Amino acid sequence: MNTKTALPSQGRPQADVLAELKTYASDDPHYKEGRLWSLVYYLNEEYAHFLGEAYQEFSSANGLNPTAFKSLKRFENDIIASVADLLHGTPEVCGVVTSGGTESCMLAVKTYRDLARTRGVTRPEMVLPVTAHVAWFKASEYFGVKVRRLPLDKNLRADVKKLARLCNRNTVMILGSAPEYPHGTIDPIEAFSAIALKRNIPLHVDACVGGFILPFMEMNGRPLPLWDYRVPGVTSISADIHKYGFASKGASTITYRNLDYLKHQMFVYEDWPGGVFASPALLGTRPGGAYAAAWAAMQHFGKSGYRDLAQRTMQAFDQMKQGVQAIPELYVMGDPTGPLLGYGSADPGVNIFAVGDQMDAKGWKVNRLQRPDGLHAMITASHLEVMDAYLSDLQEAVATVKAHPELAQSGSAATYGMMSHIPLRGMVRKKVLDMFAQMYQAGGQDMDLHGGPAHAPEPGLKGQMNAVVERLAQWYVARQQKKTLR
Ligand SMILES: Cc1ncc(COP(=O)(O)O)c(C=O)c1O
The missing domain is CATH 3.90.1150.10 (Aspartate Aminotransferase, domain 1)
Structure with missing residues (x-):
């Protein structure tokens, strides 16, 4: 692959650029053939073109200022109203279209931290089952909200018996997922709700995965536990349109039971020389194309189309x-x-x-x-x-x-085995940070976890350290394996 080290001094014809652009995908996963089991929600080329057309129509439009592009606010209103309806919300349910699940989750943490501030909480905490998506742990770091981890029981379900004990005066929110990412289990939301209501703590449901499929599974007659606004303690729900809603990338929703919660999500700065500024979500510029494509996907499928996909x-x-x-x-x-x-x-x-x-x-x-x-x-x-x-x-x-x-001692099995079992978690963290540094340093390299770095080992002390870590990992995996085979 020919990498570019500078902007071309002369521009190039669009056809040339598009032809080369396609070559960059040569070693991407073959998702169109169903070979990939995450990241992509793809149906067929005809549908991809339909989404592309909707996206293109609004690709220059900007949702930064919701009063400028009325079209985008209309898309947003339609999307939020449909999501509220799907999630059995009352007419008070309100919300915002965001750029993805991570943004929706992060916003919930910011909202509940700020809500708790109004009652004097200065050392905020939240309770997350250990299976909560990493977006929640990222939000913890970004917004300074300490995580209290709710462990799993022997059936890998969030252990609700331990929830009340983890809540205290500083708890700004409890999280449940529908379903959680690692095992596809719906957390016991009704049991969480009982505790949340008793302690007067907001309860967010992360339905980034489930939001656009669980309602249709239920309509198709699949028995499911309750997890949405029918559960009285649920105060907000995140639901991604760019996952099982089959929108283009860049579309999720966060809805709240009522405006009293949502208003803590808003940002306003009135003294900026650039003008009085207000923003409902994390991003500044909000991509109009993603909103349009999300709206188009939802209108195209409707309940019947999503039910068919769910089936x-x-x-x-x-x-x-x-x-x-x-x-x-x-x-x-x-x-x-x-x-x-x-x-x-x-x-x-x-x-x-x-x-x-x-x-x-x-x-x-x-x-x-x-x-x-x-x-x-x-x-x-x-x-x-x-x-x-x-x-x-x-x-x-x-x-x-x-x-x-x-085979457990070679290929990526050794690396994954080491990364998941080695007790020195700081070492794993350091190793991953080193890999990221290699990828993102100036002139960064491609990296493949499965085959290790796509370049020769680094010279010097750092290279030697990495080699030691690798050898230690191989030794550790081999030892673990001997133990289990004994
Ligand atoms: C349960 C859950 N929440 C949040 C996210 C984050 O979504 P995104 O990747 O769109 O930021 C994911 C992603 O897989 C998820 O599975």
């Missing part, structure tokens, strides 16, 4: 769940309601990360889980077509690893 997604989900359960060396983690799940190894002789390596080698892109170790799948309707092939490859991958346990 096909759950068919694929059920097939995968049963297929994994039928492999004796594997088990499905927890009790996932869909549309995603995690699975691990039930056989000490089969290293699940080595199974992941085998799946990668067969052209699948599968995410890794830790605590417990596992592989992950975020399932969409498009995966229905490849599910038979996936499950047959998975069976083969397990058989290969069982026959060759030494």
